[in-house]
Every structure is written in C-alpha cells, then in structure tokens.
Amino acid sequence: MLVNRRGKLLIVDPKFPNSLTSNNLRVACAQCSLRELCLAVGLDDDDLHKLDDFVTRRKLKRGQQLYRAGDPFEALYAIRTGFFKTDILTEEGLEQVTGFHMAGEIIGMDGISNDHHVCNATALEDSEICIMPYDQLEELSRHIKSLQQQFHKFMSREIVRDQSLMILLGSMRAEERIAAFLLNLSQRMRVRGYSASEFHLRMTREEIGSYLGLKLETVSRAFSKFHDEGLIGVQQKYIRILDSDGLKALLNHTPT
Amino acid sequence: MLVNRRGKLLIVDPKFPNSLTSNNLRVACAQCSLRELCLAVGLDDDDLHKLDDFVTRRKLKRGQQLYRAGDPFEALYAIRTGFFKTDILTEEGLEQVTGFHMAGEIIGMDGISNDHHVCNATALEDSEICIMPYDQLEELSRHIKSLQQQFHKFMSREIVRDQSLMILLGSMRAEERIAAFLLNLSQRMRVRGYSASEFHLRMTREEIGSYLGLKLETVSRAFSKFHDEGLIGVQQKYIRILDSDGLKALLNHTPT
DNA sequence: CAATTACGTTGATGTTGGTCAATAGGCGAG
DNA sequence: CTCGCCTATTGACCAACATCAACGTAATTG
Numbered sequence: 001m002l003v004n005r006r007g008k009l010l011i012v013d014p015k016f017p018n019s020l021t022s023n024n025l026r027v028a029c030a031q032c033s034l035r036e037l038c039l040a041v042g043l044d045d046d047d048l049h050k051l052d053d054f055v056t057r058r059k060l061k062r063g064q065q066l067y068r069a070g071d072p073f074e075a076l077y078a079i080r081t082g083f084f085k086t087d088i089l090t091e092e093g094l095e096q097v098t099g100f101h102m103a104g105e106i107i108g109m110d111g112i113s114n115d116h117h118v119c120n121a122t123a124l125e126d127s128e129i130c131i132m133p134y135d136q137l138e139e140l141s142r143h144i145k146s147l148q149q150q151f152h153k154f155m156s157r158e159i160v161r162d163q164s165l166m167i168l169l170g171s172m173r174a175e176e177r178i179a180a181f182l183l184n185l186s187q188r189m190r191v192r193g194y195s196a197s198e199f200h201l202r203m204t205r206e207e208i209g210s211y212l213g214l215k216l217e218t219v220s221r222a223f224s225k226f227h228d229e230g231l232i233g234v235q236q237k238y239i240r241i242l243d244s245d246g247l248k249a250l251l252n253h254t255p256t
Numbered sequence: 257m258l259v260n261r262r263g264k265l266l267i268v269d270p271k272f273p274n275s276l277t278s279n280n281l282r283v284a285c286a287q288c289s290l291r292e293l294c295l296a297v298g299l300d301d302d303d304l305h306k307l308d309d310f311v312t313r314r315k316l317k318r319g320q321q322l323y324r325a326g327d328p329f330e331a332l333y334a335i336r337t338g339f340f341k342t343d344i345l346t347e348e349g350l351e352q353v354t355g356f357h358m359a360g361e362i363i364g365m366d367g368i369s370n371d372h373h374v375c376n377a378t379a380l381e382d383s384e385i386c387i388m389p390y391d392q393l394e395e396l397s398r399h400i401k402s403l404q405q406q407f408h409k410f411m412s413r414e415i416v417r418d419q420s421l422m423i424l425l426g427s428m429r430a431e432e433r434i435a436a437f438l439l440n441l442s443q444r445m446r447v448r449g450y451s452a453s454e455f456h457l458r459m460t461r462e463e464i465g466s467y468l469g470l471k472l473e474t475v476s477r478a479f480s481k482f483h484d485e486g487l488i489g490v491q492q493k494y495i496r497i498l499d500s501d502g503l504k505a506l507l508n509h510t511p512t
Numbered sequence: 513c514a515a516t517t518a519c520g521t522t523g524a525t526g527t528t529g530g531t532c533a534a535t536a537g538g539c540g541a542g
Numbered sequence: 543c544t545c546g547c548c549t550a551t552t553g554a555c556c557a558a559c560a561t562c563a564a565c566g567t568a569a570t571t572g
Binding site: 204205206216217219220221223224236237 | 548549550551552
Binding site: 088091098109118142143158162252 | 346350354365366367397401404405411412416418423469507
C-alpha cells in the first residue's frame with residue numbers, strides 16, 4: 001500500500017478492504033480509495049479527520065431512492081460504490097433522467113438552492129454512499145480553505161457537465177449522442193481503474209433515451225447499427241468498445 | 257469622478273446619480289438597486305462595505321465580449337445593467353448559446369472548475385457589470401457566513417437552471433420550447449420591475465434557436481403562429497404577451 | 513441618402529427520429 | 543422449471559422539424 005512521507009495514504013484498492021492497519025480503521029476518508037476523486041482531494045490528515053467526524057455511511061439496494069424531489073435538503077452524498085441515476089418528473093408525469101453517477105461523484109447539490117431537492121436519486125445497483133450533512137460541510141469549509149475550494153470546484157464542474165449535456169441535446173443527432181454517451185461512460189470507467197473497453201450498462205435503453213432526449217427504440221437501433229459496423233459489441237447490457245476512434249469520428253462529422 | 261477613501265473608482269447607480277449623501281458615496285453595493293437579487297442579499301452594512309472594497313465596475317458596449325472560452329478565470333461578474341449571452345463553440349465550429357443573462361444575475365461560475373472559462377460571454381446591449389475577483393470572494397466568504405450561503409445558493413441555482421433547460425431540450429417540442437422561453441423571459445422581467453407583458457428581445461432568432469435547440473426558421477414560424485392565434489404580438493424584436501395563460505396551456509399539453 | 517448587410521418571414525421539400533406494433537430474450541417469483 | 547413480466551430488437555409508417563430557397567424589412571455605413 002502506498003503511503004507518502006507524512007504517513008498519508010495514497011491509493012487503496014477497493015478490492016482489499018481489510019488491508020488497513022488498526023490505526024486506519026478509525027478513519028474513513030483518509031484511506032478511501034476514492035479520495036482523489038472526492039471532496040477530500042488535497043486535504044491533509046488533520047483535515048481529513050475533521051471530515052470523518054461528521055461523515056456517515058449508508059448502503060442502498062438496487063432500486064432504492066436516496067432522496068426524492070421535494071425532500072428537505074440536508075446533506076450532500078458522495079458515492080462510494082455503485083451507480084445512481086438522478087431524474088425529474090415533468091408536469092406531464094414523464095420521467096427525465098438528468099444524470100448517471102458513479103463512484104467518487106457527489107450528488108444532491110441541486111438541493112442547496114432552495115433547501116429542497118428538485119430531483120430524485122435512485123440506486124441502479126447495490127450502492128454505498130457517504131452522507132455529508134450540509135450545514136456541517138459549510139461550517140467546515142469556512143475553516144479549511146482547500147475543502148472550500150474543492151467544494152466550489154465540484155459545484156462548478158456540475159455546471160460545466162450540465163452545459164455539455166445541453167450542447168449534446170441542442171446540437172447533436174441521435175447517433176452522435178449515443179456515441180458521446182458511450183465514450184463518456186468509457187472514460188469515466190477508466191478514471192476509476194475499471195476497463196474502459198468493456199462494461200455493463202446499469203440502466204435501461206429507456207433511461208439512456210430519456211437522458212439523451214431520444215426514444216428507447218432509437219437507442220436500440222443505434223446500438224445495433226454500431227454493432228453491425230464493428231464499432232462496439234452489444235449483448236443486452238454488456239457493452240464492448242471495439243473501435244473508440246471510430247466512435248469519436250462520429251462526433252466530429254458535421255452533417256451541414 | 258467618484259473615488260472612495262482608498263482611491264478606488266466608484267460608479268453610482270445610474271437611476272439616482274445625484275441622490276447620494278457624501279457618506280454614501282464611499283459605498284456601492286449598499287445602495288445598489290439590485291442588492292436583493294445579487295450576492296449581497298442578507299448582508300448587513302458592515303459586510304457590504306467589505307464587499308465594496310474589492311468590487312469594481314466595467315462598462316461594455318453591445319457586441320463586446322466579457323470573457324472568452326479559454327481565458328484564465330479570475331472573477332465572477334454580476335450584471336448591473338444590460339443583457340448578456342453565454343455560448344460555446346462546438347468542435348465543428350457551431351455556436352451553441354447556453355444562456356441569456358440579465359441584471360442581478362451572476363456569470364462566470366463555469367470557470368471555477370478548472371481555472372479557465374469554458375464559454376464566451378457577450379453583451380447583447382450596452383451593459384455594466386460588477387467585477388468580483390474570485391480569490392477575494394472566496395476569502396471573504398470564509399468570514400461572512402451569509403455571503404458563503406448566498407454564493408452557494410447561486411451556484412446551485414445555476415445547476416437547477418441548467419437542468420430545467422435539459423428537460424426542455426430533452427422532452428419538449430418546438431412550440432412548447434418557445435412558449436416556455438417567452439414565459440421565462442417575461443417572468444424574469446417582472447422580478448426586475450419591468451413590464452412582464454411587453455419587452456424587446458435583445459437576441460436574434462438564430463440565438464434563440466441555438467439556445468432552444470431549434471433552427472431560426474422554426475423559431476420564426478412559432479412566433480408567427482402564436483401571433484396568428486392571438487397569444488402574442490410580434491413585431492421583429494418587440495414582443496407583447498397577450499395571453500399568458502394560453503402560452504402556459506401549451507406547456508402542459510402532452511401530445512403522447 | 514443610397515448602398516449594403518444583417519435579420520426575419522414564408523413556402524416547398526426532405527430526413528431524422530418518433531410512433532405503433534409484433535416478437536423474442538432474460539430474469540425473478542413461486 | 544415454468545410462468546409472467548420487464549426489457550430489447552426490429553420493421554413499417556408518419557410527423558415534426560430541418561433544409562433549401564426566395565423575398566421582404568430593418569439597421570448600419572460610408
């Protein structure tokens with residue numbers, strides 16, 4: 001296991017949860033394998049312990065909701081393991097998926113604006129999250145500059161993420177959207193140390209379609225087409241990226 | 257020209273240029289007519305003065321850019337008067353408008369995430385903005401809790417705003433989008449004390465289309481149709497909302 | 513003030529992706 | 543294992559919106 005000269009844990013493989021010394025057992029963030037992805041980036045040991053003091057954990061089964069639109073906003077949630085979707089029910093009762101979220105990502109920030117969540121968060125597989133009560137997080141970030149900065153970067157990153165989705169929805173055609181979606185998933189898997197070239201989709205075609213502004217049939221057709229063209233392998237939810245350059249090429253191909 | 261005790265240039269509310277006491281001349285935010293919309297909400301006089309100490313102003317002519325994609329991120333900007341668009345150039349060189357912004361709104365938050373702006377901000381009419389250097393804002397918000405909270409709410413509100421646009425782009429048809437757009441503009445005018453039922457559009461049909469994921473012809477046709485149906489009056493950029501309930505009815509009308 | 517350019521409107525036509533429908537595969541409950 | 547349900551695939555058809563094109567009107571410039 002890697003430790004720097006100040007005794008700080010660097011990276012822990014999630015596959016070896018029991019390889020921690022007894023000293024480490026009392027803390028959570030300090031040894032979390034996701035530290036470099038999470039709010040804790042750049043914090044020293046002392047500060048990490050302060051975070052630990054109020055962060056708790058919770059497990060969710062597949063299908064369980066973490067919060068619902070309208071719920072009072074109390075905390076932000078860091079995904080430790082698993083996979084979530086966030087969605088909004090439109091006035092007409094249609095579900096629109098606003099995001100898919102994986103380990104290391106933080107969800108719930110939509111609730112800050114008026115003390116209530118505006119979307120639902122649902123686990124798409126058995127998951128575990130870290131609960132960060134918001135008032136304490138705000139308090140702590142007044143004292144720890146690097147935590148404050150990190151938090152602001154996460155909020156801003158969410159804004160940027162939403163804007164790229166706006167561009168996708170506003171200017172891309174169906175196949176471009178699907179290609180972009182697959183490449184995005186692939187890239188996020190890689191960052192987390194998983195295979196970028198083969199993975200299981202945790203969501204249905206309908207949820208993908210909702211997220212991309214398409215109907216499920218269109219998603220299915222695009223998958224089949226990419227499959228026929230040798231760009232990907234598809235077998236239900238199991239995806240294999242065979243030609244990522246080919247997928248990327250679809251994005252730049254301006255039709256007009 | 258107005259200068260505060262530390263030699264800093266001040267600019268006075270254009271609506272009340274001569275109504276300031278000599279004491280008031282030293283401050284800006286405290287008497288800004290937009291205080292209730294801006295970051296300064298809920299701050300007491302003392303704190304407002306601390307804000308004033310590092311906030312400066314700048315005027316922009318129509319067409320001028322406040323910042324460009326790629327520019328180093330240095331400050332957030334509060335719009336004092338005028339109207340802005342933010343947009344992104346996609347890889348294919350197409351412009352996609354990500355937002356229209358009016359007095360009291362804060363732009364530039366996309367730049368926090370990686371120290372560079374990801375979009376362009378352009379004045380669509382002669383405008384004036386308040387420059388809030390970001391490191392100082394961060395510093396101050398560590399000391400003033402209500403400023404911190406307000407800032408976080410602004411970031412969160414931006415996230416929620418982007419998400420409603422995602423829903424619009426992902427699930428509404430052309431006429432619904434246009435109706436939603438007009439109603440949104442109207443409502444924001446009302447909040448600012450302007451007429452909610454008649455106003456000048458500051459952007460072109462093409463910019464509206466880019467924002468809504470439509471082509472300019474589609475925007476034009478929808479305007480004409482609404483006009484024929486007596487919902488609105490249109491004369492180039494001059495818009496008159498004649499039947500806002502009728503417009504709202506278009507939104508709930510689910511076609512499927 | 514005339515000339516030029518940018519912006520807006522409207523019509524004819526075409527394509528993308530939505531809609532409807534039928535079938536099949538996978539997975540959980542019993 | 544088998545039933546039943548949810549999910550996915552595929553085809554035929556259609557509507558919404560994009561595209562192409564022509565023309566009209568406002569704004570800008572020299």
